[in-house]
Amino acid sequence: MRFNESFQEFPMMETERLVLRELQPDDAEDYYTYFSDQEVTRFWGYDCPKDIKTVASTFVRFRNAFKRKEMIVWGIAFKETNQICGTCILGSFVRGSMANVSYNLSAEQWNKGIMIEALGAILPFGFHQLGLHRIQAMAMPENKASIRLLEKLDFKKEGLLRAYAFGSLFTDTLIYALLAEECN
Template structure:
């Protein structure tokens, strides 16, 4: 599918346990609740929303960015429950050939293989449906969970960006990448 055609309607994806879907106004409270946890935002680079109304406005920005073909933000919801427990984002597309990957998850769900499962669906979508050649992720060196996750999935650590602007922080930042030709999930 050509890159431009991937943005005609929001791509709903499924894993064994989860539905990856567009965020809705009724998700604002769950989003606000887990993003209010400092442990969740510690490595995110931005503070969480100040209130539920701000969370809802964030969803509008996500939807507008999707319309402009700049970002896809999936809410992660269990197939058993509709409540979101995290998000996964592809953004900063470069000529339809490269994209940044970011993700977050409610602390209540850490250590259960959820993000591994979700990314094993998002990565092939990026390579095959969006025809992306390079997916990259930027991670603070102290974020050992993300470093381990990306390494386990086959991302290659390319280097360290010193005093890099990471959201609202200036911090050293690791950059990881996966190329379509190197991805076993692209097939």
């Protein structure tokens, strides 16, 4: 399967503990709860959602962006409960050969290997199913946890973008990348 064909149906995936799936209206409250935590959004660069209604409209934007082949937003849900605890986003596609990856996770789930497990499924999907050549990620230098995660996933630091637009902020931003031939 290649890039265009991959957007006909939402690509659900399973790992040992998780289901990576499309966000549903029933997920809005859980998303709002964890994404309203200032610690979760500290390095995100955007404001927290105002209310659950805002979250619901965000989910509609995610769904429409998928239909336009602009991004895929996976809700990270536990197999046991189907409750979401985070998201992974693959988007900003360039000619079907490159993409950005970003992610967020409920503070309750930090340091439990959830994100490395989720990205461990999403990165091979990007390279093998979408046919991407490069996946890149950006992190603020102060975001040590995100930097450790990217390095564990074999992303290579490529440089520092000075006073780069990170959401609504202008901040120094590190750029990391993983190439298809580097992904196991």
